[in-house]
Amino acid sequence: xxxxxxxxxxxxxxxxxxxxxxxxxxxxxxxxxxxxxxxxxxxxxxxxxxxxxxxxxxxxxxxxxxxxxxxxxxxxxxxxxxxxxxxxxxxxxxxxxxxxxxxxxxxxxxxxxxxxxxxxxxxxxxxxxxxxxxxxxxxxxxxxxxxxxx
Numbered sequence: 039x040x041x042x043x044x045x046x047x048x049x050x051x052x053x054x055x056x057x058x059x060x061x062x063x064x065x066x067x068x069x070x071x072x073x074x075x076x077x078x079x080x081x082x083x084x085x086x087x088x089x090x091x092x093x094x095x096x097x098x099x100x101x102x103x104x105x106x107x108x109x110x111x112x113x114x115x116x117x118x119x120x121x122x123x124x125x126x127x128x129x130x131x132x133x134x135x136x137x138x139x140x141x142x143x144x145x146x147x148x149x150x151x152x153x154x155x156x157x158x159x160x161x162x163x164x165x166x167x168x169x170x171x172x173x174x175x176x177x178x179x180x181x182x183x184x185x186x187x188x
Contacts, residue, residue: 041160043148047171050141051178053109059174060112060133069173071099077112079103089121093158096121110135116148118159127156144171 049056059065061077071085081103089097095118105113113132119125129150136143146167151160 041151041157043146043151043160043164043167045146045167045171047144047146047175048138048141049144049175049178051182053135053137053142055178055181056135056142056144056174057109057112059178061106065177068177069170075101075103077103077106077108079106083114093162094120094126094155095159100125104130105132116150126153127151127159129156146171 059069061075063073063075066073066075071087073083073085075081075083083101083103085099085101087097089095098118098121100115100117102115103112104115105111111132111134113130116127116129116131117125118127127150129148132147132149134145134147136145148163148167151157
């Protein structure tokens with residue numbers, strides 16, 4: 039199976055502003071999930087949300103920072119399971135930022151959906167990432183226009 043999610047997003051903002059939303063825990067919580075992220079290679083952290091029994095998911099993504107190149111690249115493991123230390127999804131999220139015509143191009147690659155049991159997660163995240171990036175865009179635009187109520 040080995041499905042991979044790939045998206046490209048365009049921002050009218052400098053890479054530094056987009057980078058902040060990818061690496062500052064308080065900003066990440068606004069558009070993605072509560073977390074204890076630190077931009078340090080090797081740091082283990084979690085994203086937390088509500089459990090989803092239908093996906094055999096306890097609500098915790100167990101992650102580890104794999105790569106950090108400030109304002110250019112970020113990757114981390116993205117693993118989950120039903121709880122009790124059992125992991126049924128082992129995947130990697132990679133972000134790449136590049137200068138664009140009017141700001142920043144952000145590339146997302148989420149790979150590792152190798153098991154049939156991960157197909158529902160793949161389908162949910164395929165669209166979920168797009169929805170979450172829309173939230174990030176709204177916050178970035180609100181900052182740009184002086185409105186902090188995104």
